Amino acid sequence: MSKIEIRNHPKYNDVFISGPQEKLKLYTKNAVVGKRIYGERLVSHRGTEYREWDPYRSKIAALILENPITNFLAENLKCLYLGASSGTSISHLSDIMTTGIIYGVEFAERSMRQLIQNSSDRTNIIPILGDARFPEEYAKYIFTDIDLIYQDVAQPHQAEIALSNSNYYLKNNGLLIIAIKSQSIDSLQKSEQIYEQEKKILEKAGYAIIESINIHKYAANHIILVVKKSN
Numbered sequence: 001m002s003k004i005e006i007r008n009h010p011k012y013n014d015v016f017i018s019g020p021q022e023k024l025k026l027y028t029k030n031a032v033v034g035k036r037i038y039g040e041r042l043v044s045h046r047g048t049e050y051r052e053w054d055p056y057r058s059k060i061a062a063l064i065l066e067n068p069i070t071n072f073l074a075e076n077l078k079c080l081y082l083g084a085s086s087g088t089s090i091s092h093l094s095d096i097m098t099t100g101i102i103y104g105v106e107f108a109e110r111s112m113r114q115l116i117q118n119s120s121d122r123t124n125i126i127p128i129l130g131d132a133r134f135p136e137e138y139a140k141y142i143f144t145d146i147d148l149i150y151q152d153v154a155q156p157h158q159a160e161i162a163l164s165n166s167n168y169y170l171k172n173n174g175l176l177i178i179a180i181k182s183q184s185i186d187s188l189q190k191s192e193q194i195y196e197q198e199k200k201i202l203e204k205a206g207y208a209i210i211e212s213i214n215i216h217k218y219a220a221n222h223i224i225l226v227v228k229k230s231n
């Protein structure tokens with residue numbers, strides 16, 4: 001295990017950093033000591049174990065490194081995570097949302113099997129085998145209000161999927177964070193046009209786009225939208 005000086009992130013509670021500003025590395029406190037989820041580096045500092053949070057593997061880490069104005073993390077959030085895959089990003093949210101709950105929806109059975117294995121020691125993750133296009137189908141597994149929806153489904157109709165879930169689950173003034181992958185929507189159209197088209201769909205439905213953050217540096221053809229529900 002490496003020895004590195006770890007310090008608090010200046011803005012996000014329970015997110016940690018090391019190194020100079022231009023080469024910042026992110027970490028979360030490992031909730032399951034000794035266990036890696038995706039081959040990430042484990043670092044021990046003053047008796048605590050941290051997991052390095054890789055922005056090339058996790059778009060939420062990329063978002064944080066791009067300095068959004070919105071502080072969208074807190075330890076007690078109830079979060080609906082659409083496109084949980086095998087659990088890379090959701091495991092870091094689980095390290096952060098220690099008194100909250102994260103419902104992880106994933107429709108690929110193989111990824112779901114890995115997610116179940118990866119979250120077996122993490123009581124704040126509830127894996128749900130379900131299709132994000134049909135939010136009412138997993139309503140029986142969701143037993144709290146939802147403060148935050150995070151969506152990373154790499155599918156056509158990303159804005160529509162986000163809206164149907166937000167209309168169904170998100171509480172008023174809750175946040176919706178969507179990773180938009182232009183290539184999954186239309187590989188021929190320019191990315192910028194697709195981003196604008198997805199934003200318009202959200203705005204037309206009465207949602208306010210608070211921020212649009214380009215994460216091309218870490219994930220090709222992706223932006224992240226931070227959106228508020230307030231109707």
Ligand SMILES: C[S@@+](CC[C@H](N)C(=O)[O-])C[C@H]1O[C@@H](n2cnc3c(N)ncnc32)[C@H](O)[C@@H]1O
Nearest residue numbers: 083085088089106107108131132133152153155
């Ligand atoms: C880019 S990966 C997500 C990576 C993950 N967010 C992370 O950072 O660890 C997209 C995932 O969304 C899932 N997915 C795509 N469409 C879906 C749908 N309609 N419902 C549920 N999951 C879906 C895919 O199977 C895939 O695992």
